[in-house]
Each structure stands twice: as structure tokens, then as C-alpha cells.
Amino acid sequence: WIPSVLKLFHEIGNENSNRLWLHHFTSQPITPDVESVIREDFIKAKYMSQSWYKRTGLEDDIEGLDRALCQNVATEDVQLTLQCIVAGANTNVRLPDAAPDENSPVRIARKAGQEIQLELLIQNGADPTGESMSPWRRFAQMSSLRAPKSPKRPRSPIASPRSSRKNRLAKMSGFLNKTGSNQTGWKRRWCILDETGLRYFKSEHESIEAGHVDADKMTAVQPSTEECIVRDSKFPFVIKTSFGRPYLFSADSKEDMDRWMTTVQQVIDSTAGGEKEFDKAGLLLKRGVVNSSWKERWFTLSLRNKELKYHKMEAEESGIVNLRKVSDVKTPEETSRRRTATLVGRQTKVTDAQVSFQIVTPERTYYLRAQTPEDAEVWCSLLKEAAGTGAQLSDQRLSSSGIPVIVEKCVTFVEAHGTTVEGIYRHSGTKSSVERLVQAFEQDASSVVLDLSVNAIHDATSCLKAFLRRLPDPLLSAALLPSFIDAARIDDHDMKLFQLQALISQLPAVNWETLKYLMIHLSRIADKSDENKMTVQNLSVIFGPTLMTTESLEAPDDFSAANLKWAVVGDMIRYHRWLFQMGEDEIKRHRKEQEAMEKINRAAQQGDSASPAMGEFLVEIYLENRDRGEPHR
Numbered sequence: 001w002i003p004s005v006l007k008l009f010h011e012i013g014n015e016n017s018n019r020l021w022l023h024h025f026t027s028q029p030i031t032p033d034v035e036s037v038i039r040e041d042f043i044k045a046k047y048m049s050q051s052w053y054k055r056t057g058l059e060d061d062i063e064g065l066d067r068a069l070c071q072n073v074a075t076e077d078v079q080l081t082l083q084c085i086v087a088g089a090n091t092n093v094r095l096p097d098a099a100p101d102e103n104s105p106v107r108i109a110r111k112a113g114q115e116i117q118l119e120l121l122i123q124n125g126a127d128p129t130g131e132s133m134s135p136w137r138r139f140a141q142m143s144s145l146r147a148p149k150s151p152k153r154p155r156s157p158i159a160s161p162r163s164s165r166k167n168r169l170a171k172m173s174g175f176l177n178k179t180g181s182n183q184t185g186w187k188r189r190w191c192i193l194d195e196t197g198l199r200y201f202k203s204e205h206e207s208i209e210a211g212h213v214d215a216d217k218m219t220a221v222q223p224s225t226e227e228c229i230v231r232d233s234k235f236p237f238v239i240k241t242s243f244g245r246p247y248l249f250s251a252d253s254k255e256d257m258d259r260w261m262t263t264v265q266q267v268i269d270s271t272a273g274g275e276k277e278f279d280k281a282g283l284l285l286k287r288g289v290v291n292s293s294w295k296e297r298w299f300t301l302s303l304r305n306k307e308l309k310y311h312k313m314e315a316e317e318s319g320i321v322n323l324r325k326v327s328d329v330k331t332p333e334e335t336s337r338r339r340t341a342t343l344v345g346r347q348t349k350v351t352d353a354q355v356s357f358q359i360v361t362p363e364r365t366y367y368l369r370a371q372t373p374e375d376a377e378v379w380c381s382l383l384k385e386a387a388g389t390g391a392q393l394s395d396q397r398l399s400s401s402g403i404p405v406i407v408e409k410c411v412t413f414v415e416a417h418g419t420t421v422e423g424i425y426r427h428s429g430t431k432s433s434v435e436r437l438v439q440a441f442e443q444d445a446s447s448v449v450l451d452l453s454v455n456a457i458h459d460a461t462s463c464l465k466a467f468l469r470r471l472p473d474p475l476l477s478a479a480l481l482p483s484f485i486d487a488a489r490i491d492d493h494d495m496k497l498f499q500l501q502a503l504i505s506q507l508p509a510v511n512w513e514t515l516k517y518l519m520i521h522l523s524r525i526a527d528k529s530d531e532n533k534m535t536v537q538n539l540s541v542i543f544g545p546t547l548m549t550t551e552s553l554e555a556p557d558d559f560s561a562a563n564l565k566w567a568v569v570g571d572m573i574r575y576h577r578w579l580f581q582m583g584e585d586e587i588k589r590h591r592k593e594q595e596a597m598e599k600i601n602r603a604a605q606q607g608d609s610a611s612p613a614m615g616e617f618l619v620e621i622y623l624e625n626r627d628r629g630e631p632h633r
Helices: 003-011 014-021 036-048 062-072 078-087 105-111 115-123 135-143 164-169 227-232 254-273 373-387 405-417 431-447 457-469 481-488 493-504 509-527 536-548 559-574 584-606
Strands: 172-179 187-194 197-201 211-214 218-223 235-241 247-251 280-287 295-302 307-312 318-322 328-330 340-342 349-351 356-360 365-369
Touching: 003 078, 003 115, 014 078, 062 078, 062 105, 078 115, 105 115, 172 254, 187 254, 218 254, 218 295, 235 254, 247 254, 254 280, 254 295, 280 373, 295 373, 328 373, 356 373, 405 431, 405 457, 405 509, 405 584, 431 457, 457 536, 481 493, 481 559, 493 559, 509 536, 509 559, 536 559
Parallel strands: none
Antiparallel strands: 172 187, 172 247, 187 197, 197 211, 218 235, 235 247, 280 295, 280 365, 295 307, 307 318, 328 356, 340 349, 356 365
16 A cells, blocks of 8 residues: 555545446435345446446547547546546557657656556556566566566456457347246346346346346357257347356347347457457358268358357357468359258258358368358358458468468478579579569469479579568568567677577567478578588578568668678577477477478489479378377378
8 A cells, every 4th residue: 555556546536436437327326225136236337337437439449549548647637547448548558659758658657747647557457667568578588498478467457358449339239038047938138238248127228137147258159959949939049158057048030139149259259359350150050071960050250360260059169260271262153062951940942052162271171051042152252351362471371380371382392492502592583483473372372383394493482582571561570670689789699599589489470480480491401501502691691681671661771780680580590499499309300301302302303213203292191180199191
């Protein structure tokens, strides 16, 4: 109970606080002797649902809300700061264009001498130093071989999660029928769904809840398939919870049921993952292989996350299809089966050709079936959009190992044919051939086949460099580039490597995997420097600016900065095993891969007729889940 905390409590005490929390409250206030159930409902409505809270008007404007917070912490209006925090403002927001002592709410409040504002920010998750890097991360740089993931910021006792602003857009209300777990009968209830969960009342004019389902307790929503429920109601669905109790509801129409289920799913996904809004949700039939039986699943598709998620009807489990790894989406017209089957919930018969489609990935093929041809067309259109490539690294089509297909194919081609070519990566390919190759990868990376009889080795290396150089955000991330440069200036060798490792761990997953893959490859090239004349230093001179500069934001002509970029990439090539925490098994596996590539290279150079023709490889076929044991060959 330091003085600043006492001052904060005095400033936002009961009377002042209630001006915010009960701003729109017009009913009779509860009395001290009221029943505990009524008191509980009142408290939940006041704080959890924020039913009467004074809004800022910026709840749906993330950037505007953060700007308002930064402007207000320099004043004495603590109440307005509290409003911003409750609305979801980020207390650790960074202002990249501001001066170092004014680039975060904490630093702005400290510079303005606003002690109470500063205490309010810290009590609601702000880093007391005003740094964007948490103390966990700074400590990890000094004392850990691998920096841990930053822990999630604790939720403030008053602040809403940042994602709630998106949830409020999904809010809906209306009548549903509800029955208890004993299923003794259906009762008409007025229901309100928002970011806090689903609340239901005896009528739309009631202010006291008949019951509720908290959002953070919801785990899944799906149509009810129990025969006794379906028989006694029209369009039933169930909300499953983490404590085991199912909540059964029934809508008046299928369209109404779909709307409620879709909105509930939005609340579930936002509560679980923060920013996981989706673009389509609905029921599909799914089967594992061609001759297996169809099973009903609830699917959600997110274009932003490039993710297709499905929930099993009989369990809490779910599956995820990474749409970045999709090599093909076969529409109903492209599927060959023509069997006739009756779809669940439909009286008319349709052919598989009208409603069946497939999602092809390196690991497996997903066989799916929609309820109508129109629905199948919408699903296929969105899936193709999600599987398409964009300019950002996160938009690229990925291989089964999580590497952009263009990177993996170019690197594999070079390792099969070019590790001993003198000046590899230093020499450029033919400009027109390189551009044709880049365009082919942009149109459909999965269908591109690199062939030595058609593609020159320097065309492939130039294609790879062009792809990396044209990324809007470089592989090492523009946000982290200054920190990488600073790390290169550290004189102490061990401290420099600790810093590099901590920075690498902050890269997005696809950047991290791609960087690791590329450093392993460049190390193999450097191992052949006696033949190809490409040492670590030579490679770092080429890849330093390639990985740490973008075409849209060229670096200034600073030779010292260029030297530091070379040093960063050089250290990553030399010490990649330690920086990426590679274990002995992984090192052995990579060594075997390299030996196989060298054998193929020698065979190609010698024209060994006994060796497999180029393009023929022994591959492992997994008949079951690869984690269950050795593959069948």
C-alpha cells in the first residue's frame, strides 16, 4: 500500500467509479438486504456485461483508443484513462514516431509527472520501464540458452481483453427455446449474446437473468443429434462447457440456428485465441479416406489466419488444417465420383459431384461434402482465396515442413546440383528466365518443377534471392532490424550470441523456420568453399542485405551498417546449430540428407546409369499418423 496506490484508490473510489459503471443505470438500486442471487446478477451485469458503463465511443477503433490513452495519461483525468482501459486500450502500446521518452503511455505519464496515471497503467499490465520488451525477455537474453516465450499480460481486474472490441460487433439478441439437462420441456427465453457470454431471461423486459453461460467456459457449439431432443424441438443446438455441463437451445428456423451458432463460435474463438475471427462457419460432412464413412463436423474458416478448423460432434477435440500448406482445392466439378447419396437433414437426393470437394495437402487429402451445391461453391471459393499466395511471408504457400514452397524447391534444387558450382549465389541468372520462374511460383508454387535440363542453377539462386529481397517485411523483420544491428556491435562473443538467439526467438513462426532452413543450407554451401569459392564471409555479404533490407525501404548508404549486417548473417551461418537449439538427432538427420544430395549430385555428374534418374527419389509413405511409429516403405 504505497502512497501512489492509496491515491489511486481515492481517485477511483466508489462514488467516482460508479459514475462510470452505473452511468446508464435507471432502475431502482439494490439494497443491502437483497437476496444473494439478485446481488450476484447485479454485480455480473454491472462489471462483466458492462450493461450500464459509460462508453468512450472508440470501442471499435483500436488505434484511436490507443491514441486517446496516450493523450490522456499526460493529464489529471484518471477517470477517462480508466474508461480507455476498460474499453480495451493497450497499456503497452508503442508510438514508433515519438521521441524515446514519449513513445509509450508509461513514459508519457512519467514525463508529465502524473503519478496516479502511472500507477493506474502499471496496475493494468503496463511494463513499469515503458519498454516493449518484457522483463522476462530481457532476463532471458542474459541467463538462458533459449529465450522463453513472453508470458501473456495478466488481465486487469477492470480491463476488458483487447479482443472484446471485435466480439461486440458479433453481439445479438432474440428468442430461443431452452431446456434443462433433464430435458423435461422447452421454455421460451429472451437471450443476449455478447463478449461475456450468453445470458437468458424469462422475457425481453426482465432485468434479472434466468441463467447464463460464461464465454470463457464455452468450448464448442454444434447442432444436437440426440434423437429425443431432435424429436421434441425444431432446430436444436448445444453449447458445451469446460465444466462438463451442456446447455441445450432450440431456434425457430435453420437460418436462425446457423446465425446463433456462428456468433457463439465467434465468441468462443475470440475468448480462446484473442484475434481469431472467421469468415465462414457451418456443417460439412468429412471422411478420412475414400471408402470410409461420412461424419458430420462443424467447420470454421479464417482467411486472416489461413486456417480451417473443425470440431468433432462426439468430443471436445478439434482439428486444424493449415491452409498455407494446401497444394490444391478440387471443386465439385473436378472430383470424379458420381455416386448418389442423401445428405443429412435433406429430403432430396443430390449427386456427390455437385457437393463434394477436396483439400489436398502434403500430409493428406481431406474429403468434404456440403449440404447444397451453392454452399460447396462458397466453401471452395474461400478455400482457394485462403490458399492463394500474397506478398508477405505469412501469405506464402508452405511445404509440409512449414517452409515457403518457393524456398524449399530452390534450396533443394541447389543442394542437388549446385553446391560445388563456383560462385554459387554470387553469379546471377538470366533476367528473363528468373522473372518467368518467379512468376510461375507466384501463380502456383506447388506445380513448379525445377529441372536441370530446363532451369539453370543460377536462375534458381537468383529466383530465391529475388523472393527474399522483395518481401515487404524482410525475413529478419523490420521491427527487429535495429536490435539485430545493435547485437552485432556487442564486443563480448557469448553475450552477442545470447542476444542473437533471443531476437531470433521473437520472429514469427514461419520466419523462424525459414531462417533456420536457410542457415542450414548456407552452412552446407560454405562447407564446399574449396570448390565453390563461397566462404561464410562471401555468403554473408550477399545475404546480409537480402535478409535485412526491403526493396520498398532501401537502407542508407552506410558502409558500417552493411558490415554489421554481414556480421549478423555470418554469425547465424557459423553458429546456426546453437542459435536454433538443434539436437543430435536433428543434426544426424540433416547430415543424412546432405549425403543423399551429394550422392545424387555425383551420379548426375558421372552419368551413372545404375543410379536413379534425376527426379526419382525413395520416399517414405506414412499409412497412419507419423507419430505412431516407423513408416512403411
